[in-house]
Amino acid sequence: MSRSRRLKLQVFRVIVFLVFGAFFLVPIGAMFEFSTRGNTDTAPRTLSAWQTIFQTPDLVAAILASLALAVITSAGMLVLLVPTMIWVRLRLPRLNRVVEFLCLLPLTIPAIVLVAGLAPEYRWLSINVSESILTLAFVYLVLVLPYTYRTLHAGLAAIDVKTLSEAARSLGAGWATVMGRIIVPNMWSALLNAALLSVAVVLGEFTIANLLNYVNLQVAIALLGRANAGVSIAVAVASLMFAFILLVILSFFGRPRARVAQLEADTTLSWGQKT
């Protein structure tokens, strides 16, 4: 590459990063600014909005509900998806494409569509089983499938499941032992990534909770926004920071470096791509 071209490229990159950096950082900075305003134009900066978060019982309840949903969804996802994916790989290879299709399907069915069909089901659930907001975990598990499927798929692809299990079986291990003691310990980082992604998705969910009349974190923020914008924006910033920390941990944890972008694309999107 000639020197003048390299110089032009560097100038181009600096300008691009400055402009995009400003576009993406200014709104986040503005939320910090907004959440620390005083009551009047001349009042000094204050953290009172942030302190009010914990004095708002509805908000605390919603935060706790969302955290509980995140934990239940992650655990349920692992229990349902991991054994299925391993089993299909080992014993039902012809079902592989079906499982992949079903896992990626929620990307093609918008949440707003899903909720139209879920409304009767949740009406039945609230009458016959429970009215608890935690029942949302049933549908959240479906919502996180596309994101977690890709991560687990990559984790399983990195180990030779078939040979490992055949070796273990030849040494006398049953199927439960093969899964629990041979395969799962070899894909810890994929399991952790899948769980963290689920947490991030659940904490950000608004559509389904709102339209099924449950108050989770995002719905609470939206409701509060009309009464006390400062507090709701403070919570919004806090939840955003939390999601960002989760995903930064995720992107630095156990990934081959050169393939970070590919994996980001795989794990956060995986829109119907085939391997």
Add this chain to the structure above:
Amino acid sequence: MPTAVAAAGVGTAARAGVEVRLENLRRRYGGVTALDGLNLTMAPGELVALLGPSGCGKTTALRLVAGLEQADSGRVVVAGEDVTGQPTNKRDVGMVFQAYSLFPHMTAWQNVAFGLQMRKVDTARRRKRAGDMLELVGLSGFANRFAHQLSGGQQQRVALARALAIEPKVLLLDEPLSALDAKVRARLRGSPRSS
């Protein structure tokens, strides 16, 4: 088998060969000196192979001749003309890379014809010339294949045909067989000379 790079100031059918002279070429990458005052003169039509262990500067020398990199100091003179500051696309140098240099969205003949397209040769003559070149490397039947439908050895023969098609003043081959297995390598080794 030590890694080898062949650089040839070739005389192709249409042209007499030209002299290629490298004068005191220096190139450093950060703290590593790749070339420290290389002087080399290749007579018209001469076939020169640069031999040496990896990292000794063979590829760098070739890339300087091709203009893909700039020397820190020194000159490249082709046919008596100083081309040191010229961009690659003005130098009339054919190059065969180590691997993966075929354009994946073009068929074999489109790849071979690409250089002629850059020279504004009309379509009929491009097609004819590309066909001749593919025949020369023994791939007449593969004109409409894409790179991913060809084996590694076939890909490199297409790449060679592509470099020869433009009848360059200088033909550079940068370890063109390095990505292939020994058997294919032995079979291909004769082909550059026969053109």
Add this chain to the structure above:
Amino acid sequence: MTVAAKPLVETAARPLGGGRRFSLDWLGAVPFLAYVGVFLLLPTAIVVGGSFVGPNGLTLSNLTAMNKPFIVGAFVNSVVLSAGSAIIGAVLGAVLAYAVVTGNPDGVLRRLVTSACGVLAQFGGVTLAFAFIATIGFEGFITIWLKQHGINIYANGIWLFQLSGLLLVYTYFQIPLMVLVFLPALDGIRPQWREATESLGGATWHYWRYVAGPLLAPAFFGGLLLLFANSFSAYATAAALINQGSIIASLLIANTLTSEVGLAQPGLASALALVMVIVVAIVMVLYTVLQQRTARWLQ
């Protein structure tokens, strides 16, 4: 020896082939299939079926009821918004991805940008709406700062809470999404192709016109389609920004579900949802086709 070895091989192969134990193996997949059936396939079936059911049994009235101006208008607005935000997002996202890919592939900058894009592409909904309200809302700090310098960004109406506002706000998650889908394609472009072009006499313009352009086109248009689907199905951001009215299809579906219109005609919401899912499905199929072509050329 050969006689003894033969049956050994066959008995060893049978359990792995699984032909005889087929039915038992299937039990392992039942929990997953049942779960997905109840919470994904059944709701979808309810939507599709509900579109054709009225108070008096099977009917097409839900579908014919969609020719009302406000419904057609909402879908037109959704298409305009999705196309606009997809084009802007795809072009700007491609530029940013190119700036990223020309840097050090293992560098901190690249890692930071890809991580940030992973978060921001998911950053829709309430938080995003509030971020823009805090920036350029009535009390937003850019609004106030500009007002102090004599510029009123709302002189021509309150555009932040209209379609043009949504266009700007959607760009915020569309650009990162494009970066994530386009980066792998850019990574697949090999430097040899540029060098080969130059050695064959092509200038920079020729390289973009004949080599890089055609190679990246499927990935770019694939990304464009993905962004369209992403915007078309988005609800939360618009709902948080726009309190009343149904200016786009997703808001219309939500309002029909919860309002008196919906109670009067429960099949209408399903029919609207059906139209949306059909549009998104067509777009996603096209996206998959383009994605496969990209994979073949650029690994």
